[in-house]
Amino acid sequence: MATMKEIAALSGVSVATVSHVLSGKKNVSKATCDRVMEAIELTNYKLNTIAKSLRMNKTHIIGVLVEDICGLPVAEIVDGINQCLEESGYQVLLSNLRLLQKLYNRYEQLSQCANIVNSGLQLLEDARVDGIIYVAMHDRRIDGMHQPVSIPLVYAYAESNDPGSVSVTYDNDNSAYEITRLLIAQGHRHIALIAGHANSSAASRRLYGYRQAMDEAGLNVPQEYIRWGDWEYHSGEEQTDALLSLTIPPTAIFAMNDPMAAGCYAAIKRHGLTIPQDVSVVGFDNQEIASCLFPGLTTVALPNKEIGLTAAQQLLQRLQGQAVTAANITLPCRIIERESTRKQ
Amino acid sequence: MATMKEIAALSGVSVATVSHVLSGKKNVSKATCDRVMEAIELTNYKLNTIAKSLRMNKTHIIGVLVEDICGLPVAEIVDGINQCLEESGYQVLLSNLRLLQKLYNRYEQLSQCANIVNSGLQLLEDARVDGIIYVAMHDRRIDGMHQPVSIPLVYAYAESNDPGSVSVTYDNDNSAYEITRLLIAQGHRHIALIAGHANSSAASRRLYGYRQAMDEAGLNVPQEYIRWGDWEYHSGEEQTDALLSLTIPPTAIFAMNDPMAAGCYAAIKRHGLTIPQDVSVVGFDNQEIASCLFPGLTTVALPNKEIGLTAAQQLLQRLQGQAVTAANITLPCRIIERESTRKQ
């Protein structure tokens, strides 16, 4: 593959001049410029980005660290990151930790987990990426668990408690608030909640939004209306069974994610009730299952692609030396209304 | 960040010696070796991979070109690629074309499509990757449509007709054959087919497997039992309507993918029939929808991760100078039996 040296020889100038032509930052006469361009066309010359990176100490590559590329929102977030970076001439070096494949228990083994994350960060650092976006699924993982890295780092999806860091997340509180209000607006007064894993911050935020909406509407939330699940289908089914056996069963159930809502469906149908005539159900996350269920599940769609876009924007701003102020950027979600709720 | 020069100064040797210690390819006395290692620990020195890449003319980076990272099998394939490469010390530079977002019509605008693919390949080439894996969804796109590239290239998922190239795909013919045989073994004699888009090679291969199984069993396939759809839900529904209106309606339907099978379900239920009591249904691809449907859809799971793993293996072999013989590696699929079929 041709080099600048060869182009220089071919067009009878020095390599410096070739470089000047290419960068356009220095005056070069039209005549030589043309000659150089001709030689470039002729030899199909391409700038060696490796050499440039070495000299400039910049690779124009952003490392994207993901815990599991097969995870649901991950591909969309990466898509957003990619779109933003592409426009600015950056490329994506992907580091896929395959956490779930390496860890059997999703919520434990935190130190092991930190090691894996650290080695992924290390790999990206060694590749001399200009910046890193860490697409973290659970905030517990990213709280001071990994060694600080000397490269600008932005968190996406989960939020970091590290005060100096930037993270781009979605609005759990408000979305839970809004979807609860949707049920209230339909006249429901007995609205139960099936929560996710207790020590997840997403769960506590969604709980907060739910409580806020209920309080604001002056609705009492009996203790037994708050059920703790573990984000999985079966816990949704179990907790719904418990809810339907109460003296005053709820007329609406807010499951904190769609798989639990699906479990909810199963239990309700098993009890001989129909959705939404007897019980309304709403979910969260807008996973594919939400549109597969019958009736279609009303749920909250996360702004995954926007999270990626915004995280990339933030990182680029920081790379361009702009002072980055915000600690945690929260993007709004969108409620997807389907057929699983009905006026009471 | 520390360089070899500093390490050399710190330990009182030349940079060459430091390099020798690190590479281990030359004799270095225990004493100096220790001194150098100590300096390395002390300064937290990390080899500059950019400089190494420049010198060695090898980046240890593989470009992975995908048409749309959000596409269903893509993340799994990338996962497989990643796993294989990681073990060999390679990293993944991701180039996401976002084809579906740029093209409105999925099966047309082929020249536009070729341009996009070419620019993606160009970007990877410019980044000086050591090899490329092109995760192509449709074979029509990769038949001589893009400029040949001077870097080792392996196709994954779709197959290339280019005789000199290596592609890793899955066994359409045999899987269609096997799932048809499953229906035959259950006593079905009237088995209809809802095919995918007519000029897709996956569709013609699946058709071939179906025909082979039917012929082998001595079963006649009336012309009106072969219906052409377009891979989408609605075509499944339409074609099933047509099938159920025949004088002799089929007792089993093989939809060439799961969304069409889902459409099939809808039509069957609308006709007041039940699955699998009245009609058995099978799909293909094992998309998420297959397990969401009721009753669960029996379908064919593609070896996505294995495709990625194998493609990466092939590429690495080629990079290590081994002669790569095979033109098209076909991996077996796995039938997932759920509840959508029943003995006739």
Next chain:
DNA sequence: CAACGAGAGTTAAACGATTAAATCCATGTA
């Protein structure tokens, strides 16, 4: 004891760019 070889280490030239500083040369001006 001269010759040789092996082991340990160094020198210096790449790899392919960027860029500050120097040089060259044609103008314009006092």
Next chain:
DNA sequence: TACATGGATTTAATCGTTTAACTCTCGTTG
């Protein structure tokens, strides 16, 4: 005529490695 001006171009150092070729020092051997 002498000199400043400034555009066009070149020189050469630099980025951080790798590695062929060289030097130096011992120890072995005929």
